[in-house]
Amino acid sequence: PPGSRFLIDGEPTGSKLATGTRGVLRVRLRARGRAGHSSAPHLFESAIDKLIDALVRLREIALPSHPMFGGTFYTVGLIEGGVAPNVVPAHAAAEILFRIVGDAGDVLRAVKTLEPLVEVEDVLRVPPVRLHTVPGVPTESFPFTTDVPLLSAWGTPLLMGPGSFLVAHTDEEHVALDEFDASIDLYVRLMTELLAGV
Template structure:
């Protein structure tokens, strides 16, 4: 009997009985196989659950269940209806170290994917910031297994839309006390961040008078006023507070709208503007901008219109601790929850993946970056924490 004609059928039969494992193992891994697989499964599940800001209910509930399955005590703090921060700890509630990140993402949702050839992992939140959440959990669980009982975990909502989750935790009457060290997770390309720029937002709202575009002198163009105001603000670039550490304060005209049709003198116009502060204080910048727009505001009011400046809450540059040997350091231009957590504590900011792909349709990082983050978070916790606790127990990492 010749087997050759049956080889294709035999191959299909064997394939049907082959157990497919996930995730596939790369040629080299920085973690033991079981820990690496757990990291990838956790990260995948977190990314697969859509959690755009204000819609974080499902991810918070799932994450709480997962942490309870790891024998951690879990509390849910309601920030607003169906929106919860997740606090977890081993036994004692007041821990010396708090490890934290955010579980909300920017829109739109992009599905999870894993490239088995390149080991690139993508999807909304794969970097910002579920790429920090999963390694943080694995790092803390490994230390808990070694009887280090002084680490808490906090995962908050709303970081991408102003930080209402962290602010709610900071103001929580039942908030644990005593944190000496807080480690924040954000995409920092695997570097320790020594600080980031401040943020100040404002809106320019103009009210004019509508008229036929053939007789523009009968109206007051809100668009004309807004264009003049934006030109004045553009002229402030390079003249606002700067610093050696953070460079120039930048101005972004993020949203502009006005009028209803090309043959109508615009009655209303609006611009949303964001500044990244490299120096000075929000009050100083507010004063500079208010003074710069003073003549325009006076002129439009004399014509029967209005120019209102709507200020949003802001903060100045944020200096962050980065004195841990063995880490590269950097500064970043994006905002974080670091200034939203009040208290007297040392603050560290670290995470895998780069901000350059965050908030994009190609948000992704490599599996090796996730694995390295587990080791780095572990090393950061140990080095920044009370080393005597580890020495007393003769613990090795």
């Protein structure tokens, strides 16, 4: 709420305080071709082939690095294209999520070197963040992104919670009860130390 001095976001960090998290840049690549019968591919232009070429080139692009976060990396999360196996595809697209370590514009400029092979659409940007820590509490930087940048009006952000992000979005997502119980004491300690310093 407005007027809060601190915000503790409870994302799974193994009960360590995060020193920072990566940001994200989500882009959509669109390839356009010319549809036709697949028995005469030389007369038409495959959008899927163009998209594949762009994705292969993307692997060769140098992406930014940062001393705390390491290198930028990405996942091609969605690919779509074509209408039937016997038709040279006129359209293809891929959505890519970059885990960024600095300015999203630097990564976007690098990806735009794939044009005009594909169109590059900037879909979403969330900046990387450095976070407040408390002396004596174990810390680590994390490769994921949170909603902390959207909650700046809620006070100085801290990030800590029980569990591991490595099992997030899997069938094994869980938090061990003993870690959950121990995190309660850690949250109380954090709040006590933070409020004592105010």
